[in-house]
Amino acid sequence: MSNVVIVFNAGSSSLKFTIFKIEKKSIIIKLIKGRIEYDNETFHFLASDHNDQLITQNTFSTKNKEPLEYLFSWLSEHEQGTHHIVGVGHRIVHGGADFVDPVCVTPELLKQLESLTPFAPLHQPQTLAPVHAITKYRPQLPQIVCFDTAFHRSIPDIAQLLPLPRRYGEKGVRRYGFHGLSYDFLSQRLQLIDPELANGRTILAHLGSGASLCALKHGKSFETTMGFSTLDGLMMGSRCGMIDPGALLYMIKEENADWETLVNTLYHQSGLLGVSGISTDMRVLRERLITETDPAIRKHVQQALSLSAYRIVEEIGALAAVMEGIDGLVFTAGIGEHDAELRQTICLALSWLGLKLDTDANQKNADIISSPSSTIRVRVEPTHEELIICQNVLPFIQDAL
Numbered sequence: 001m002s003n004v005v006i007v008f009n010a011g012s013s014s015l016k017f018t019i020f021k022i023e024k025k026s027i028i029i030k031l032i033k034g035r036i037e038y039d040n041e042t043f044h045f046l047a048s049d050h051n052d053q054l055i056t057q058n059t060f061s062t063k064n065k066e067p068l069e070y071l072f073s074w075l076s077e078h079e080q081g082t083h084h085i086v087g088v089g090h091r092i093v094h095g096g097a098d099f100v101d102p103v104c105v106t107p108e109l110l111k112q113l114e115s116l117t118p119f120a121p122l123h124q125p126q127t128l129a130p131v132h133a134i135t136k137y138r139p140q141l142p143q144i145v146c147f148d149t150a151f152h153r154s155i156p157d158i159a160q161l162l163p164l165p166r167r168y169g170e171k172g173v174r175r176y177g178f179h180g181l182s183y184d185f186l187s188q189r190l191q192l193i194d195p196e197l198a199n200g201r202t203i204l205a206h207l208g209s210g211a212s213l214c215a216l217k218h219g220k221s222f223e224t225t226m227g228f229s230t231l232d233g234l235m236m237g238s239r240c241g242m243i244d245p246g247a248l249l250y251m252i253k254e255e256n257a258d259w260e261t262l263v264n265t266l267y268h269q270s271g272l273l274g275v276s277g278i279s280t281d282m283r284v285l286r287e288r289l290i291t292e293t294d295p296a297i298r299k300h301v302q303q304a305l306s307l308s309a310y311r312i313v314e315e316i317g318a319l320a321a322v323m324e325g326i327d328g329l330v331f332t333a334g335i336g337e338h339d340a341e342l343r344q345t346i347c348l349a350l351s352w353l354g355l356k357l358d359t360d361a362n363q364k365n366a367d368i369i370s371s372p373s374s375t376i377r378v379r380v381e382p383t384h385e386e387l388i389i390c391q392n393v394l395p396f397i398q399d400a401l
């Protein structure tokens, strides 16, 4: 019987999970990886084995089945008495000012984390949902939560302030930063494969459905593009990123926009979707640029792609300025790992800094995509938020291993 840990990585567009086998108390081996994707009143369940071979693919109506209940019944069938679940790890998007280190779930802790929902009104309930589900379906399992905000606690105090009246700061309205588990993983990975970048001035670019940059200086987060909320910084799949707050004042005054309308506009209808009018999904937009025959639609798709790249270049410039230079650039997450075209646009725009792209290596999604004479080393590195969460779970469950 193998001891296994289940890790949940709930994000804006899906709930990913990974099942890890734990050997000799500390060796982590990936067994199964899967995701649950929500689509109106249905959910899709996909799972693949350690060789990334698809083992299950199903679609259900949420009226008939609760996704996590299904996951546990699937697990019971699938494991056939071979797996013993010893712990569960979760990504929680917001730890507020108080939670930095991973912590074991208690009813009291859950209440405290729920009280942070006003700071991340969409993500906090999404990332807490699997915690609630396990409390319901497997209450005996120890659950450990890890925070997306934690890695950014090293950002200088001055950069954590928002230039608003003091009373907002006192209520917790300040800059936090997100995608910290991804950045923590990458900084540890760089320590192994490229210590010079890990300890130098490196910009980590997490480009997925949600997107942000982290300025990694001497191994720590020095600045990041998301701030108070997951709306800040880069343009994303359906989120606007940084915009002039005057645009919100306009929506409120001229269109009587209420909270729900603003949430829907800024979180769900903006970004790539808003500008293209077509999709939140980078792959769909790339395809559409090739197949679309209507020049007006093509123009909008092209503008969405160009604006997304432009905003990344702008923010790289800002982060390089506050770090007083840049030695490395690392692309990660769905878009960062796979979209050679976007990486090329960004890298060409940074050639004035001495960045030289190896276009062949870039097309192949190679580990290093800059040429040897480049002043900035550019890497493509898959992120693994689930692995870092599993590592964080292990100290809590040593007695059970």
Ligand SMILES: Nc1ncnc2c1ncn2[C@@H]1O[C@H](COP(=O)(O)OP(=O)(O)O)[C@@H](O)[C@H]1O
Pocket (backbone or CB within 6 Å): 011, 012, 013, 014, 207, 208, 209, 210, 237, 280, 281, 282, 283, 284, 333, 334, 335, 338, 339
């Ligand atoms: N081969 C690819 N080329 C371009 N974009 C891709 C590719 N594969 C995935 N993506 C994009 O990555 C994004 C999703 O990234 P991901 O990191 O999985 O997001 P999340 O974890 O936030 O759900 C989508 O926009 C998707 O189109």
Ligand SMILES: CC(=O)OP(=O)(O)O
Pocket (backbone or CB within 6 Å): 010, 011, 012, 013, 093, 123, 148, 178, 179, 208, 209, 210, 211, 230
């Ligand atoms: C913090 C955030 O934006 O997360 P995600 O990319 O999962 O939406």
Ligand SMILES: [Mg+2]
Pocket (backbone or CB within 6 Å): 011, 208, 209
């Ligand atoms: Mg993600």
